[in-house]
Amino acid sequence: xxxxxxxxxxxxxxxxxxxxxxxxxxxxxxxxxxxxxxxxxxxxxxxxxxxxxxxxxxxxxxxxxxxxxxxxxxxxxxxxxxxxxxxxxxxxxxxxxxxxxxxxxxxxxxxxxxxxxxxxxxxxxxxxxxxxxxxxxxxxxxxxxxxxxxxxxxxxxxxxxxxxxxxxxxxxxxxxxxxxxxxxxxxxxxxxxxxxxxxxxxxxxxxxxxxxxxxxxxxxxxxxxxxxxxxxxxxxxxxxxxxxxxxxxxxxxxxxxxxxxxxxxxxxxxxxxxxxxxxxxxxxxxxxxxxxxxxxxxxxxxxxxxxxxxxxxxxxxxxxxxxxxxxxxxxxxxxxxxxxxxxxxxxxxxxxxxxxxxxxxxxxxxxxxx
Amino acid sequence: xxxxxxxxxxxxxxxxxxxxxxxxxxxxxxxxxxxxxxxxxxxxxxxxxxxxxxxxxxxxxxxxxxxxxxxxxxxxxxxxxxxxxxxxxxxxxxxxxxxxxxxxxxxxxxxxxxxxxxxxxxxxxxxxxxxxxxxxxxxxxxxxxxxxxxxxxxxxxxxxxxxxxxxxxxxxxxxxxxxxxxxxxxxxxxxxxxxxxxxxxxxxxxxxxxxxxxxxxxxxxxxxxxxxxxxxxxxxxxxxxxxxxxxxxxxxxxxxxxxxxxxxxxxxxxxxxxxxxxxxxxxxxxxxxxxxxxxxxxxxxxxxxxxxxxxxxxxxxxxxxxxxxxxxxxxxxxxxxxxxxxxxxxxxxxxxxxxxxxxxxxxxxxxxxxxxxxxxxxxxxxxxxxxxxxxxxxxxxxxxxxxxxxxxxxxxxxxxxxxxxxxxxxxxxxxxxxxxxxxxxxxxxxx
Numbered sequence: 001x002x003x004x005x006x007x008x009x010x011x012x013x014x015x016x017x018x019x020x021x022x023x024x025x026x027x028x029x030x031x032x033x034x035x036x037x038x039x040x041x042x043x044x045x046x047x048x049x050x051x052x053x054x055x056x057x058x059x060x061x062x063x064x065x066x067x068x069x070x071x072x073x074x075x076x077x078x079x080x081x082x083x084x085x086x087x088x089x090x091x092x093x094x095x096x097x098x099x100x101x102x103x104x105x106x107x108x109x110x111x112x113x114x115x116x117x118x119x120x121x122x123x124x125x126x127x128x129x130x131x132x133x134x135x136x137x138x139x140x141x142x143x144x145x146x147x148x149x150x151x152x153x154x155x156x157x158x159x160x161x162x163x164x165x166x167x168x169x170x171x172x173x174x175x176x177x178x179x180x181x182x183x184x185x186x187x188x189x190x191x192x193x194x195x196x197x198x199x200x201x202x203x204x205x206x207x208x209x210x211x212x213x214x215x216x217x218x219x220x221x222x223x224x225x226x227x228x229x230x231x232x233x234x235x236x237x238x239x240x241x242x243x244x245x246x247x248x249x250x251x252x253x254x255x256x257x258x259x260x261x262x263x264x265x266x267x268x269x270x271x272x273x274x275x276x277x278x279x280x281x282x283x284x285x286x287x288x289x290x291x292x293x294x295x296x297x298x299x300x301x302x303x304x305x306x307x308x309x310x311x312x313x314x315x316x317x318x319x320x321x322x323x324x325x326x327x328x329x330x331x332x333x334x335x336x337x338x339x340x341x342x343x344x345x346x347x348x349x350x351x352x353x354x355x356x357x358x359x360x361x362x363x364x365x366x367x368x369x370x
Numbered sequence: 371x372x373x374x375x376x377x378x379x380x381x382x383x384x385x386x387x388x389x390x391x392x393x394x395x396x397x398x399x400x401x402x403x404x405x406x407x408x409x410x411x412x413x414x415x416x417x418x419x420x421x422x423x424x425x426x427x428x429x430x431x432x433x434x435x436x437x438x439x440x441x442x443x444x445x446x447x448x449x450x451x452x453x454x455x456x457x458x459x460x461x462x463x464x465x466x467x468x469x470x471x472x473x474x475x476x477x478x479x480x481x482x483x484x485x486x487x488x489x490x491x492x493x494x495x496x497x498x499x500x501x502x503x504x505x506x507x508x509x510x511x512x513x514x515x516x517x518x519x520x521x522x523x524x525x526x527x528x529x530x531x532x533x534x535x536x537x538x539x540x541x542x543x544x545x546x547x548x549x550x551x552x553x554x555x556x557x558x559x560x561x562x563x564x565x566x567x568x569x570x571x572x573x574x575x576x577x578x579x580x581x582x583x584x585x586x587x588x589x590x591x592x593x594x595x596x597x598x599x600x601x602x603x604x605x606x607x608x609x610x611x612x613x614x615x616x617x618x619x620x621x622x623x624x625x626x627x628x629x630x631x632x633x634x635x636x637x638x639x640x641x642x643x644x645x646x647x648x649x650x651x652x653x654x655x656x657x658x659x660x661x662x663x664x665x666x667x668x669x670x671x672x673x674x675x676x677x678x679x680x681x682x683x684x685x686x687x688x689x690x691x692x693x694x695x696x697x698x699x700x701x702x703x704x705x706x707x708x709x710x711x712x713x714x715x716x717x718x719x720x721x722x723x724x725x726x727x728x729x730x731x732x733x734x735x736x737x738x739x740x741x742x743x744x745x746x747x748x749x750x751x752x753x754x755x756x757x758x759x760x761x762x763x764x765x766x767x768x769x770x771x772x773x774x775x776x777x778x779x780x781x782x783x784x785x786x787x788x789x790x791x792x793x794x795x796x797x798x799x800x801x802x803x804x805x806x807x808x809x810x811x812x813x814x815x816x817x
Contacts, residue, residue: 102777106663106775106776106777107662107663107774107775107777110774110775114774115774115777118773118774118778118781119781122781122782122784122785125788126785126788126792129788129791129792132799133791133792133799136791136799136801136802136803137787137788137791139802139803140787140791140801140802140803141784141787143803144787260668261667261668261671262666262667262668263667263668263669264665264666267663267665267666267776270777271776271777271780274777274780274781275780275784278781278784
């Protein structure tokens with residue numbers, strides 16, 4: 001498998017650590033979170049495998065192109081439009097979470113509008129890059145940050161404040177019925193693969209996706225989910241953890257680097273996650289922009305030779321996310337994220353049937369051609 | 371057009387000058403006409419290979435065969451070519467209604483220079499010369515491949531220097547070659563004196579910050595890059611050549627990397643990359659830490675910074691700009707000044723200004739350390755054009771950091787990466803991580 005494929009999956013997993021996912025997981029810690037983690041991880045893996053196999057069968061083709069070949073117009077335009085909005089919301093939710101994080105921890109004296117605007121401005125133009133350039137950006141930024149990620153993980157697992165007894169106690173809840181919200185949040189963690197709907201354009205050759213690759217993906221997703229849930233648990237214990245708005249930030253603040261220039265690991269963590277959030281938003285919004293481009297034929301909307309179609313999208317993205325940033329509170333964000341995760345999980349699980357249908361139609365088309 | 375008419379047409383072009391020499395020679399039954407510009411040709415050669423044989427060889431036919439056998443012999447296909455030949459230092463010879471050009475160019479600038487911009491400890495000290503033919507001679511004698519192709523163009527409206535496009539036919543990236551030839555066709559209007567200027571004409575984006583071509587004076591670098599599939603452009607009269615397409619990492623390597631052992635060259639590479647991070651980010655980090663989030667760094671350290679900033683009347687942003695401004699001035703001054711004075715400038719600027727500014731409490735002493743660290747790490751970047759680009763980007767990052775603190779600095783850096791990735795140099799992505807091992811069996815395409 002091309003290395004760029006793993007970036008898509010990994011970035012999504014890492015970036016979600018600062019979004020509402022860990023909060024949701026930990027919120028239901030006594031109502032079947034642990035068993036749900038297992039179910040969620042399995043389901044996530046199944047989705048990853050099915051989506052990868054599907055897109056691997058049509059190298060170089062994007063999902064819209066496949067739909068055009070197999071589906072009627074009335075069906076795919078609304079579907080793609082819905083998907084585009086979904087990806088926009090996914091990016092926006094990361095954006096909003098990170099804006100809140102920044103104003104809370106790093107730059108409290110800057111107006112929230114300005115923070116949001118700076119984040120949006122730095123990302124929005126990148127979304128219009130070509131798909132391969134987006135992937136190159138992801139690779140370089142990821143490689144620069146990779147040592148820091150490893151460092152933080154090692155630091156977390158070897159920390160003296162990490163109490164394995166808390167983790168063991170939390171694990172005892174495994175006997176409860178799995179919680180639906182946790183399952184969907186878990187699935188969302190491994191949904192990075194769905195970005196292939198556009199990014200498959202880049203993988204023009206048939207990839208080798210066998211047992212070895214599946215094991216790699218499975219390992220990384222299980223490790224991420226385990227870390228996301230149990231590390232904050234180990235630091236803070238079962239009882240008091242729901243008082244934390246951002247469990248992972250609080251967790252990283254429990255770690256110290258005694259001899260380094262920066263003593264509190266939380267700032268390293270924040271800046272690291274700023275770049276990860278940046279990449280995640282970049283990926284999501286790139287897909288959203290491409291889908292919008294396909295649905296509305298943006299490049300054709302012109303006013304005196306200026307392609308205002310793109311301008312409309314930029315304005316829409318900026319205005320919508322700024323509006324959300326200003327109006328939402330952290331509690332609302334948490335609630336809505338929960339609904340959004342449910343929606344995505346349901347959507348992408350049902351879409352598997354659609355994928356099977358498309359695959360059959362495509363096969364039929366191929367056969368009739370020969 | 372007969373040879374007589376061509377000659378008279380050429381002479382008409384030079385009507386107003388006295389430079390052109392026209393000599394009909396006649397002896398016994400032999401008759402030739404020579405035409406040349408006196409200041410351009412080597413008169414000894416002319417005397418030895420044309421005049422002397424003219425008097426010694428007894429028939430016109432033999433003389434013609436002799437002329438055609440000369441290694442400097444060239445045919446003259448048209449009157450325009452003939453004019454160019456004259457201006458390039460050829461002697462036009464008319465014999466038996468035929469017109470030939472014999473190359474007797476006198477060149478005083480064909481000495482091979484020694485490296486002055488890209489100096490190294492190990493490796494050759496040889497650099498290109500000012501003369502195109504000498505340069506091609508150097509390249510040819512280091513690169514023994516029959517597939518090495520050289521094409522000549524004449525560019526520029528006024529001075530028409532010869533431009534050579536050199537590439538290895540088997541390894542060259544064909545799309546880039548086509549793009550370069552396309553662009554070469556389009557430049558015609560300017561006076562072209564040097565390679566760097568030429569590279570600006572080839573680059574059609576008006577506001578491009580990062581160099582699109584790599585300039586070098588080292589033949590070993592040229593050979594190395596020719597083998598890597600790059601296209602080399604040489605301009606007559608310029609001791610530097612351009613290479614394209616380039617990627618970001620080309621600007622971060624020196625030829626010396628190949629001459630050291632594995633560990634040492636990797637250590638030096640690491641040093642260089644750390645240097646580029648330091649000179650890009652350090653001023654921004656200082657601003658972010660001193661003005662926005664002092665809690666990020668450990669308490670003792672921040673207290674030291676705050677203590678040294680005691681009494682400084684400016685914000686950290688002004689302080690950084692103030693010191694960087696003087697540093698950049700110092701840099702510019704020491705480039706322009708004659709060697710004898712530039713040492714004084716460095717002393718006055720570096721030592722006296724540095725200590726005086728802290729004593730006057732116009733900048734903190736930590737600021738002076740940062741500025742000098744930044745200056746030094748800028749020099750670590752091996753190719754000058756990249757260093758210039760980085761200096762500009764650094765200013766932008768300082769501005770971003772002063773508006774938005776450390777988070778802004780991080781975002782600015784990410785945007786820089788994104789900008790670089792989005793650049794192309796003649797069809798090649800400017801910044802991407804290459805996997806040379808798998809280059810041939812790549813499992814993904816470009817979209």
